Amino acid sequence: MMTRTATAIAHPNIAFIKYWGNTNDALRLPANASLSMNLDGLQAETTLTWADDLSADTLVLNDAEQSGEPLQRVVRQLDIMRKRLGLTAHAQVVSKNNFPTGAGVASSAAAFAALTVAAAGASGQVLSEQELTTLARLGSGSASRSVPAGFVEWFAGDSHEASYAESFAQPSHWPLVDVIAVISDGHKRVGSTAGHKSAQTSIFQEARVADAAARFAACRRAVVERDFNTFAEVVERDSNLMHAVMMTSVPPLFYWEPQSLAVMSWVRDRRADGLSVCYTLDAGPNVHCLCLEKDAEAVRSGLVGMSGLKQVYMAAVGGPAHLV
Numbered sequence: 001m002m003t004r005t006a007t008a009i010a011h012p013n014i015a016f017i018k019y020w021g022n023t024n025d026a027l028r029l030p031a032n033a034s035l036s037m038n039l040d041g042l043q044a045e046t047t048l049t050w051a052d053d054l055s056a057d058t059l060v061l062n063d064a065e066q067s068g069e070p071l072q073r074v075v076r077q078l079d080i081m082r083k084r085l086g087l088t089a090h091a092q093v094v095s096k097n098n099f100p101t102g103a104g105v106a107s108s109a110a111a112f113a114a115l116t117v118a119a120a121g122a123s124g125q126v127l128s129e130q131e132l133t134t135l136a137r138l139g140s141g142s143a144s145r146s147v148p149a150g151f152v153e154w155f156a157g158d159s160h161e162a163s164y165a166e167s168f169a170q171p172s173h174w175p176l177v178d179v180i181a182v183i184s185d186g187h188k189r190v191g192s193t194a195g196h197k198s199a200q201t202s203i204f205q206e207a208r209v210a211d212a213a214a215r216f217a218a219c220r221r222a223v224v225e226r227d228f229n230t231f232a233e234v235v236e237r238d239s240n241l242m243h244a245v246m247m248t249s250v251p252p253l254f255y256w257e258p259q260s261l262a263v264m265s266w267v268r269d270r271r272a273d274g275l276s277v278c279y280t281l282d283a284g285p286n287v288h289c290l291c292l293e294k295d296a297e298a299v300r301s302g303l304v305g306m307s308g309l310k311q312v313y314m315a316a317v318g319g320p321a322h323l324v
Helices: 068-085 108-121 129-139 141-146 192-201 207-208 212-224 228-247 258-272 293-304
Strands: 004-010 013-017 023-024 032-036 044-051 058-061 090-097 151-152 167-171 176-182 277-280 287-293 309-315
Touching: 004 108, 004 167, 013 212, 013 277, 013 287, 023 141, 023 309, 032 108, 032 141, 032 176, 058 068, 058 192, 068 090, 068 108, 068 129, 090 108, 108 129, 108 141, 129 141, 129 167, 141 151, 141 176, 141 192, 141 287, 151 212, 151 258, 167 309, 176 293, 192 207, 192 228, 207 228, 212 228, 228 277, 228 287, 258 277, 258 293
Parallel strands: 058 090
Antiparallel strands: 004 044, 013 032, 032 151, 044 090, 151 167, 176 287, 176 309, 277 287
């Protein structure tokens, strides 16, 4: 009887240039290339055991046994990994996040990166980082970006193999900090997977995608050159464009809360005052306030003083998904 176990840790990531909408939903091939950074200190830790004597896959998430769609998403990913690894065994999966799940802090990115790395690790087989990013993408598109270290680019690609992610700068390259204003830690009503499928119903999606390569190039260059002013301008514009698509989709998706707008306005005021800080939001109401390390404490203390925030997290640039 075979029983093999591995534990993997992966960080969520925050996208500077967003992923929203697919050219192929089944393969999760994105409509445009994207850029991100991993978030140190926030993590999904997943222990996976392949066991011949299991009659079905099981999932325990944050100490609660899962069924329904959460379990089915994991089973679909395990089926992909079984096929790639040549396995027939079922798996027992136990995963824990130390940050809110399903609230727009890229919990699925961290979860599927950790699941993919643990599944490969428990098989005893060694897969390249590039292939791990393509496999993680099939579970959650942005999970591809949580596999490599630091600052990451994910290529759109026109095939499964061509849509992969890789580091373009290591965590030590630029001391950015993500100060996350948590406005809601509840599970969002409409998840990203459903949102990607409705992106094409917005008349703005085509325009957003058409200009994405230019924003990608400007943002990548700003990171490489550590040019915060250019970085701030393009990151905020890209976030606003994605949410404009969401709000004009059919049916519309309104992730912003009144407090989201208050934080965004506060960030722009602080930047006008001289702080190196900008905002970006993923598919949720929580506001990621990206800043230089020297200004992180001022940003954190300012946010803590605002009403309506449940919590404030701070995360520097994180490393790769890895086995422990």
